[in-house]
Amino acid sequence: MHDTFGLVAEPAAAKADPRGAVALAGVALDHRHANSYLARPGDRMKHIFLLIDGWAARYRLLSDGRRQITALFLPGDLCDLAWRDGGKAVQHVIAITAIRALRIELGTFERQIECDPGARTIVDHEAHLLAEAQCEWLVSLGRRSAVERLAHLFCELVERIGAVNAGGVGRCEMPLTQIDMADITGLTPVHVNRTLQQMRRSGLIELKSRQLKLRDFARIKKIAFFRSSADNPPLKNNLPEALKVFQTISGLAAVQTQGRLAHA
């Protein structure tokens, strides 16, 4: 199932670059393989990404090898707003899956924010969502048990993907390996493994071949002390709106976004 978002300003003016991407006015469609770096510490970033398909992660690496993932970027997220300040990457950002993204020059991006109040609102809101999510991660790492941390992570993912159906069952793609989950939740891969098994045994989740299913969303939320967007400002970003804003200035052909499991 596919949806089409965004209107095309000047599709005819769009120019294909050698790698098959389209570039105009500082905005282009970009493709990346899984495990490719979007940024490394010290890199001077000249652009910012609006993720369309695929997942990415930002992480800190200590000199002795310890890794902590500090943010997950999902479709609709801006990656990485931290690059705006000084244009220098401080952390690693890696593609977890293959990725399609709008690559927006920082200059173009700033100009758009300056001129278009709608863009400004979206960006401010995005930044706020990230900050809120990070606070919840702090709570997980500081005060939640292993089961609670994983439960909370899964709740967050399913809500951000927008994949909780009316029956209270949530599903989503789960491209994260157990090592990734460990580096998000501050646990060891071994303990993540045992905790997942415990969660499966107790009928909380199903997880195999990169597919996650939350069997009773309400129950998992309670276990995780999860603040649902039902009672709060929504956790979810707004990909269609963001695409509209930045496609309009790019003259880019309308981008097809993959249908989400949300609709299944």
Add this chain to the structure above:
Amino acid sequence: MHDTFGLVAEPAAAKADPRGAVALAGVALDHRHANSYLARPGDRMKHIFLLIDGWAARYRLLSDGRRQITALFLPGDLCDLAWRDGGKAVQHVIAITAIRALRIELGTFERQIECDPGARTIVDHEAHLLAEAQCEWLVSLGRRSAVERLAHLFCELVERIGAVNAGGVGRCEMPLTQIDMADITGLTPVHVNRTLQQMRRSGLIELKSRQLKLRDFARIKKIAFFRSSADNPPLKNNLPEALKVFQTISGLAAVQTQGRLAHA
């Protein structure tokens, strides 16, 4: 030792309110006692604070009593930028010490950002500093040991206060109780106590009667895997600049800021 920052636009126009505060154009000087709430979850916030003196903390409280502090606000910090989005507080914010702050109406604040590029820069930068600090907290909670967590917290505080002298010795006020430190570092108060003793025994720190001294900043930095602002964009905010911006629009008399131990 006292410094005076900021110029006065219209001191004569400033009007004293019943509590001794001065109000004009949506900006006023505000005083709060230690342990008073600056916000509670659900509160509709009509203003934002620019901290001048004193410390504040933002925290999440789980329904079973577990507490995690998610941010510390020090002099020069804006408290709390999260209130901009929707004007609703999601977390508790409490004064750790007595506080003096510029209370800025949200409307005035937004208008200023809109008109004054300098204000916009300061605010964006402040938000960025907070995000960076939060990432480091994530690393602490997820991947650092108890000693490393406390060492990192102390490094951060001393740098933010701006109190590392040329000799490599850092000092600062330490109004946090061991309970507070526990709720920042995700430990129990008992374990914080034992860890602090260990750090004292090994000659890393001195800490008594609310005064912290880092005896060898370079060594503590290494232990904490601390990213110093020497190699990175500075951790420190810019109180004088911020005061100038917001005092200018307020017609408020120049505010005296307490001399910091940095100068001692």
Add this chain to the structure above:
DNA sequence: CGCACACTTGAAGTGCCTCAATAAGTGTGG
């Protein structure tokens, strides 16, 4: 088919927690 990587399982260790009690500060009112 075989290599690489993710996942799984077991056994043993430890860093931090829990419970519990005492001591030392700190502020308050008489």
Add this chain to the structure above:
DNA sequence: CCACACTTATTGAGGCACTTCAAGTGTGCG
């Protein structure tokens, strides 16, 4: 200035959640 209440800091003993180390067992892919 002391007596009282309350919070903060300290210390001890025992337990558990999570880690570490070390083998395996799938499983996808060229």
